[in-house]
Amino acid sequence: MSLPDLSRVTRVAVAIVEADGAYLVGVRGPDGPLPGYHEFPGGKLNHDERPNDGAVRECLEETGLDVLPVERVYECTHDYPHGRVELTFVLCRPAVAGRPAALGRFEWRLRRELGELKFPEANAPVVALLQSRP
Numbered sequence: 001m002s003l004p005d006l007s008r009v010t011r012v013a014v015a016i017v018e019a020d021g022a023y024l025v026g027v028r029g030p031d032g033p034l035p036g037y038h039e040f041p042g043g044k045l046n047h048d049e050r051p052n053d054g055a056v057r058e059c060l061e062e063t064g065l066d067v068l069p070v071e072r073v074y075e076c077t078h079d080y081p082h083g084r085v086e087l088t089f090v091l092c093r094p095a096v097a098g099r100p101a102a103l104g105r106f107e108w109r110l111r112r113e114l115g116e117l118k119f120p121e122a123n124a125p126v127v128a129l130l131q132s133r134p
């Protein structure tokens, strides 16, 4: 088994898309890291891409939903067996009001459900933060 190269950091932006007290959540596919885990839309940033822009781009690519960034809610660096990632979680809202039903492999999950889902380890503080919101 090879060890991850911790001198290399992958920059990742994650879009936390909120609409009427629900969040867009999907299940990671079988081929990449952390298969079967729940996730928010997101992925690797392009060279020089800002986290807000990456979050909006990844969300559109993965769900087809156009969103607007609201604020960065949490940042961290996390070591997974597959490598070191620098994560920026960006709270976003749909560009057009409402909750469209068909969003690829993503669906709307209520805030109170988030704690029951199996997210990657690095998401724990973010999920706690979302659940503590009034």
Ligand SMILES: Nc1nc2c([nH]c(=O)n2[C@@H]2O[C@H](COP(=O)(O)OP(=O)(O)OP(=O)(O)O)[C@@H](O)[C@H]2O)c(=O)[nH]1
Binding pocket: 012, 014, 032, 033, 034, 038, 039, 040, 041, 042, 043, 044, 045, 080, 085, 087, 120, 121, 122, 123
């Ligand atoms: N999309 C997403 N990635 C997350 C979350 N939490 C978290 O730790 N990650 C980590 O961030 C990294 C994102 O990688 P990814 O594989 O989804 O990115 P990507 O779609 O650009 O990859 P690819 O283009 O190679 O398929 C993974 O290491 C993943 O484990 C999350 O909530 N959403």
